[in-house]
Amino acid sequence: MPRYFFNVHIGSDVLGDPDGQDLRDPDQAWEVAKAMAQNLMQTKFEQPINWASSHIEVKDQADEIILEFPFLEAIQIDTQPH
Numbered sequence: 001m002p003r004y005f006f007n008v009h010i011g012s013d014v015l016g017d018p019d020g021q022d023l024r025d026p027d028q029a030w031e032v033a034k035a036m037a038q039n040l041m042q043t044k045f046e047q048p049i050n051w052a053s054s055h056i057e058v059k060d061q062a063d064e065i066i067l068e069f070p071f072l073e074a075i076q077i078d079t080q081p082h
Contacts, residue, residue, distance in 0.1 A: 004029040004066065006036060007057045010049060026066050029058050033067070037074035 005020040006029075023029050033056045041051055051071040058066045 003061050004032070005059045006033060007059065008036070008040070008054070009057060010054045020061075026058075030067060030069065033058055033069035034074050037069060037071045038076075041071060041074065 001022040001024060003020040003022050004026075005017045007017055008015040021032065023032065036056055041049075054071045056069040056071070058069065060066050
């Protein structure tokens with residue numbers, strides 16, 4: 001299985017992922033990035049976070065960027081009428 005690394009970019013800060021995860025394909029990496037973004041946005045931080053300017057960069061073992069997942073893409077919008 002390929003290994004993917006999830007580097008979180010929040011503003012000018014980068015939280016690197018030195019270990020990565022073994023996943024079957026880029027589609028599964030996209031699902032993991034979405035879950036990570038949702039979990040992080042539900043976390044309480046000392047300082048406010050600008051999620052609009054944050055993303056998760058997913059790289060493969062060759063250090064190639066596979067995808068960049070914007071945090072705002074993880075927001076679930078309720079489309080039911082009120």
